[in-house]
Amino acid sequence: MSNNNLEASEWTVFRGTVIHSTHEEAVVPLKDAILGVRGSQIKFLSESVGGNIDDLAKEYGFNPKDVKHLKDGQFLIPGFIDTHIHAPQYVFTGTGYDLPLMEWLDKYTFPTESKFSDIKFADRAYSKAVKRTIKHGTTTACYFATLHAKAAVKLAEIIDKAGQRAFVGKVNMDQNSPKFYVEKTENSLSETKWFIEQMNERQYSRVSAVITPRFVPTCTVGLMDGLSDLAKTHNLPIQSHLCESKNEVSFVKKLHPETSYTDVYNDHGLLSERTIMAHCVYCDDKEIELLKETGTGIAHCPNSNTFLASGILDVRKLLERKVKVGLGTDVSGGYNPSILDAIRQSVGVSKLLAVDRENYSPISYQEAFRLATLGGSQVLGLEDKIGNFEVGKEFDALLIDTKCADSPFDTFNDEYADDLMDIFRSLSSLVMTATSGKFTWQVKRSSQGSNGS
Ligand SMILES: [Zn+2]
Numbered sequence: 001m002s003n004n005n006l007e008a009s010e011w012t013v014f015r016g017t018v019i020h021s022t023h024e025e026a027v028v029p030l031k032d033a034i035l036g037v038r039g040s041q042i043k044f045l046s047e048s049v050g051g052n053i054d055d056l057a058k059e060y061g062f063n064p065k066d067v068k069h070l071k072d073g074q075f076l077i078p079g080f081i082d083t084h085i086h087a088p089q090y091v092f093t094g095t096g097y098d099l100p101l102m103e104w105l106d107k108y109t110f111p112t113e114s115k116f117s118d119i120k121f122a123d124r125a126y127s128k129a130v131k132r133t134i135k136h137g138t139t140t141a142c143y144f145a146t147l148h149a150k151a152a153v154k155l156a157e158i159i160d161k162a163g164q165r166a167f168v169g170k171v172n173m174d175q176n177s178p179k180f181y182v183e184k185t186e187n188s189l190s191e192t193k194w195f196i197e198q199m200n201e202r203q204y205s206r207v208s209a210v211i212t213p214r215f216v217p218t219c220t221v222g223l224m225d226g227l228s229d230l231a232k233t234h235n236l237p238i239q240s241h242l243c244e245s246k247n248e249v250s251f252v253k254k255l256h257p258e259t260s261y262t263d264v265y266n267d268h269g270l271l272s273e274r275t276i277m278a279h280c281v282y283c284d285d286k287e288i289e290l291l292k293e294t295g296t297g298i299a300h301c302p303n304s305n306t307f308l309a310s311g312i313l314d315v316r317k318l319l320e321r322k323v324k325v326g327l328g329t330d331v332s333g334g335y336n337p338s339i340l341d342a343i344r345q346s347v348g349v350s351k352l353l354a355v356d357r358e359n360y361s362p363i364s365y366q367e368a369f370r371l372a373t374l375g376g377s378q379v380l381g382l383e384d385k386i387g388n389f390e391v392g393k394e395f396d397a398l399l400i401d402t403k404c405a406d407s408p409f410d411t412f413n414d415e416y417a418d419d420l421m422d423i424f425r426s427l428s429s430l431v432m433t434a435t436s437g438k439f440t441w442q443v444k445r446s447s448q449g450s451n452g453s
Contacts, residue, residue, distance in 0.1 A: 011062035012037045012395070015053070016070025018045070019077050020388040021374045026366035029421060034067075035076065036060055037395040045389050073403035077369075078388050079139025079396040080339035081376025084239070084278040084299035084328025086144040087155055088113050088122075090129035093332040097307045101245040101333070104308060106178065113146040113171075114181040122151035126158050129337075133164070133329075136338040137398045140165040142239060142276060142299070142328075142380055144212055147171050147183055149195040153202075160204045165396070167380065169212025169239055170195040174223045182218075189226040196234050209234070210276075215241040216252045216264050228269030237274035237381060239299075240265065243287070244279035245310040262287035271296045274381050278328060279304075280318075281311040288321055297324035297379030300371065302345035304333030312349045315363050315371075326376035327368070343368040 018033040034056060036044040043060060046052075057064040070076070089109060096108040116122045133141055143159075143166055145152035152170040159166045172188045173181070183191070192211070199209040211231040213219045219227075231238050243249055243261050252261045262283055265271050273295030280298045283291065291298065300313050310333075318325050327342040328334075334342070343365065350362035363371075377387025386396045 010039055011060070011066065013062050013067045014070060014076060015067050017075035018389060019075055021078075021366075021370035022388060022390075023374070026364065026370045027421075035389060035395075036062065038062075040394050042389055042391050042393050042395050044391060070399070071401070071403070074399060074401045076389075076397045076399055078373040078386065079398055080137045080372050081326060081380065081382075081387070082133060082138045082141040082329050082337075082339050082342075083276055083297070083326035083376050083379045084144075084301055085133065085141050085331050085337070086333075087126055087129045087331075088116050088144075088146050088151075089332035090132065090337065091125050093337065094335040096332075097335070099308075100247060101308050101310060102247050102251065104333070110178050110181045114178075116146040116148050116151040119150055119154060122146075122148070122154050123158070126151070126155045129331075130155075130158050130162050130164060132337050134162055136340065138164070138337075138339055139396050139398070140376070140380065140382065140386060142167045142169075142210065144169050144171055144214075144239070147173060147181065147188075147191075149191040149198075152195055153198045156199060156202070156204065156207045156209075160202075160207045163206075165206040165382075165386070167208060167210035167237060167239070168199075169210040172213045172223055172227060173218035175218060175220050177218050185220060185223050185226070188223055189230070192227065192230055196230065196236070200234075209236055211236050211238045213238075213240050213270065215244075215248070216261060217248065217255065221268055224265070224268035224270060231272075231274075232269070237276065238270050238272065239276040240270065240278070242277040242280050243282035244305075245308065246282065249282050260284070260287050262290050266290060266294065276326075276379055278330060279310065279313065281305060281313045288318065288323060292321055292323045295324070297326060297381075299328035299330075299379060300325055300346060301328040301330035301334055301342070302349045303336055303341060304328075304330035306345065306349060307335055308333050312353050314353060315346065315350055316353075316361060319363070319367075324375065324378045325371055326379035327372045339372050343372050346371065 014035045018030045018035055020028055022028055030047045033045060033047050053064050053067060092108055092112050096104055099107055143155060145155050145168055149170045152168055156168045170192055172192060174183050174185045174188050196209050211227050213224055213227050249261060256264050271294040275296040276299055277296055278299040278301060298318060300315055305311055305313060315325060327339055327346060329337050329342055331337050346368045347363060347365050354360040354362040374387040377383045385394050
């Protein structure tokens with residue numbers, strides 16, 4: 001649809017409270033804002049409009065009668081971005097935390113992921129996983145699927161139907177994996193090529209392929225080189241894991257004694273401005289520098305880092321060194337598919353780091369909110385499209401209703417002068433109850449009118 005052919009009726013204009021992040025300020029609350037969307041694109045955002053709706057209507061050509069006035073207690077925020085989630089692991093979320101990463105993979109993850117050779121099972125499981133992330137306000141996600149290319153295509157179909165924006169990766173593993181869940185190098189590459197072709201044929205507007213070597217331990221150098229070639233040929237992003245746990249880092253040291261974990265990826269052409277590396281807890285200063293130089297983004301997954309007892313990422317250090325950081329749920333190393341939970345946990349683990357460090361400034365909830373929105377958009381290379389309400393971006397938003405029926409928290413506007421930021425702060429801490437599924441999210445996109453709530 002060409003923008004020139006849009007009628008006045010294709011405007012969606014909101015008036016009310018809008019909260020988002022910019023590079024300058026972690027949280028910008030606009031109390032009486034007017035936000036104009038034409039088709040799916042944000043055309044204007046103006047603060048404290050007073051009585052000038054008619055002037056804006058004349059300037060932009062929308063009907064002032066159609067303006068949607070947000071109710072008291074409602075506000076708009078950008079959609080949450082999950083930069084790292086394993087869709088197949090949703091089926092065993094919340095179980096298996098008796099073991100650390102490497103043993104956890106062998107005992108729980110690989111047997112479960114191997115079941116996705118059954119396309120009917122994959123369909124059922126993926127449908128539930130995607131629906132659940134949308135319920136938690138994730139409008140964009142970067143998914144790992146499994147080794148099975150057909151099931152990965154199915155996942156992409158489900159996401160497209162649900163109206164979510166996503167990257168989907170067929171996982172690659174050709175060594176150090178169980179017999180029932182491993183590929184031959186050539187098959188791994190040819191199946192990935194087939195997957196990319198299928199995705200290209202389908203031409204989804206918001207769902208595309210991402211090259212997905214699981215991590216260095218399960219990938220030969222031949223496989224990594226082949227995947228790097230595929231990423232270059234098809235101009236695709238790359239996702240993987242890096243320096244998640246101490247045992248994993250020692251294992252990689254045995255496989256590649258001459259070099260650092262981060263260098264292994266770089267030596268095989270897998271670090272770029274379009275690479276997303278999950279965790280990075282144990283990267284040393286040189287490795288952090290390499291991540292910055294190559295433009296690699298980091299998916300910080302605090303829930304998983306805690307529950308697999310992997311470690312604590314020093315996000316402050318990464319932000320000071322200007323490395324791109326977003327938040328991920330890492331379901332099901334993380335037990336919670338909610339990015340709101342990731343916001344809270346990222347603040348919590350950062351405060352734990354501060355306990356034994358003098359003059360350490362833990363990240364604030366405002367900064368965590370920015371990681372979950374604008375930061376995620378940078379990590380996924382989507383900053384020109386989503387992440388905040390800058391003019392020119394797509395309208396990708398959550399309508400938060402703090403007074404909805406069964407709201408898991410109460411406000412006291414009349415008796416206790418809550419100001420907007422108090423309410424917003426409450427939102428950041430309400431994740432404990434948000435997991436009960438009672439909190440109502442409305443996920444709305446102006447184009448295609450897809451709704452998930
Ligand atoms: Zn992961």
